[in-house]
């Protein structure tokens with residue numbers, strides 16, 4: 642797949658490395674923006690308060706499948722139902738929210754684990770197949786926890802993840818009985 646990451650820091654750059662290893666063609670954009678016309682999917686990985694500023698500098702977004710990885714920390718801003726909806730106001734296509742509930746500092750260790758870590762996501766139906774593929778290609782198992790109407794709840798859940806006060810980050814794994 643051709644993927645354009647909007648943001649090339651820990652999350653955008655880290656996922657770009659994992660996805661290239663899996664055989665994808667990835668272009669990374671920074672704060673100066675660029676063009677996403679030929680992307681099969683775009684990843685949004687900029688500071689949460691900078692979503693509109695960043696996306697307004699990217700052309701070719703209309704109708705694209707987008708994966709929003711942004712977080713609401715340190716505090717939610719704006720009037721959209723969720724940051725994923727703010728992304729959708731630019732792309733007008735199917736949106737997923739994923740990777741926001743994982744630690745970028747651990748991307749290099751994902752494939753070294755005894756079992757594949759989980760990665761929760763919420764998504765419009767039209768974004769599910771691409772999101773599940775890209776979650777797997779990053780080394781995680783996708784766990785669908787709702788449609789995009791749950792994006793705000795999902796974003797707020799990051800405070801619970803922070804509540805376990807992980808030192809250096811954590812992986813998590815959801816499993817059905819007998820799987821572990």
Ligand SMILES: NC(=O)c1ccc[n+]([C@@H]2O[C@H](COP(=O)([O-])OP(=O)(O)OC[C@H]3O[C@@H](n4cnc5c(N)ncnc54)[C@H](OP(=O)(O)O)[C@@H]3O)[C@@H](O)[C@H]2O)c1
Pocket residue numbers: 647648649650651652653670671672673685686687688689691694695710711712713714740741742743744745746
């Ligand atoms: N770090 C984590 O473990 C983690 C985990 C899950 C989710 N997240 C979320 O993912 C998003 C990215 O986090 P990160 O850790 O990858 O951040 P980061 O390393 O600081 O990278 C931020 C990226 O956003 C770009 N950007 C675009 N417009 C910007 C603007 N107006 N101001 C500042 N930067 C702008 C930067 O561009 P330049 O390259 O041009 O500077 C940079 O590539 C955030 O919403 C964060 O909350 C982070």
